[in-house]
Amino acid sequence: MAVEEEGRKGIPSLLSSGEENIASNITQLIGWTPLIEMKNIAKKDGVEARLVGKMEAYQPLCSVxxxxxxxxxxxxxxxxxxxxxxxxxxxxxxxxxxxxxxxxxxxxxxxxxxxxxxxxxxxxxxxxxxxxxxxxxxxxxxxxxxxxxxxxxxxxxxxxxxxxxxxxxxxxxxxxxxxx
The missing domain is CATH 3.40.50.1100 (Rossmann fold)
Known part of the structure; x- marks a missing residue:
């Protein structure tokens, strides 16, 4: 099920619900980039803030x-x-x-x-x-x-x-x- 949310189009997460989420067009996947918490990097560098990175490789052509x-x-x-x-x-x-x-x-x-x-x-x-x-x-x-x-x-x-x-x-x- 495709969704629209404040300027973002795409499929939320294939794992986020029991509902079937299938894009009808590959462009719907653009902008739905997973985030990953980088605890090891933050700890190693002494960063007190929560450090999060975007996985741009999950874009259809792996690019921002x-x-x-x-x-x-x-x-x-x-x-x-x-x-x-x-x-x-x-x-x-x-x-x-x-x-x-x-x-x-x-x-x-x-x-x-x-x-x-x-x-x-x-x-x-x-x-x-x-x-x-x-x-x-x-x-x-x-x-x-x-x-x-x-x-x-x-x-x-x-x-x-x-x-x-x-x-x-x-x-x-x-x-x-x-x-x-």
């Missing part, structure tokens, strides 16, 4: 970036800026945020184009493609400006395209106020 990617996409949807099956999302990325974005975008029915310099890690390039991104590589000598230039060029030629712009998008840090 899942939260901000979901929030940026949902924020743009809520504002009527993008629509599944209509909008092509184009994003400059070094990999981590783009991985979260393509994962959620594809789940929701968006075409996703990731733009990154060719020198960036091959494993991230492969993962982006595996998750469903079209990948456009830019000349590494042009750096960040080269990525932005390519995104702007693509947005002029691809109808119904939109850039979530992770660097300046207020929904990016907002995700952590709501869900982290």
């Amino acid at each position: 970036k899942d939260r901000s990617a979901l929030r940026m996409i949902e924020d743009a949807e809520e504002k009527g800026l993008i629509s599944p099956g209509v909008t092509t999302l184009i994003e400059p990325t070094s990999g981590n945020q783009g991985i979260g974005m393509v994962f959620i975008a594809v789940q929701k029915g968006y075409r996703f184009i990731a733009v990154m310099p060719a020198k960036y890690s091959l494993d991230k390039q492969m993962l982006l493609r595996f998750l469903g991104a079209e990948l456009i590589l830019t000349d590494p000598a042009n750096g960040f400006k080269g990525m932005i230039g390519k995104v702007e060029e693509l947005m002029k030629t691809i109808p119904n395209s939109y850039c979530l712009n992770q660097v300046t998008n207020p929904a990016n840090p907002d995700a952590h106020f709501k869900w982290t």
Whole structure:
């Protein structure tokens, strides 16, 4: 049974009740991160406070970036800026945020184009493609400006395209106020 709670969506805990808790979509699991008390670390370091850590590896893609990617996409949807099956999302990325974005975008029915310099890690390039991104590589000598230039060029030629712009998008840090 999926639940909503003050900005958090997800399945509470598969062990929290006798009820069957099954997500209908993997994005519902984002934000429900188990906490673990770190008594040994606190004791060893002489910390008097209760020390608790979040197990981000329990996010669908094992990353805190899942939260901000979901929030940026949902924020743009809520504002009527993008629509599944209509909008092509184009994003400059070094990999981590783009991985979260393509994962959620594809789940929701968006075409996703990731733009990154060719020198960036091959494993991230492969993962982006595996998750469903079209990948456009830019000349590494042009750096960040080269990525932005390519995104702007693509947005002029691809109808119904939109850039979530992770660097300046207020929904990016907002995700952590709501869900982290």
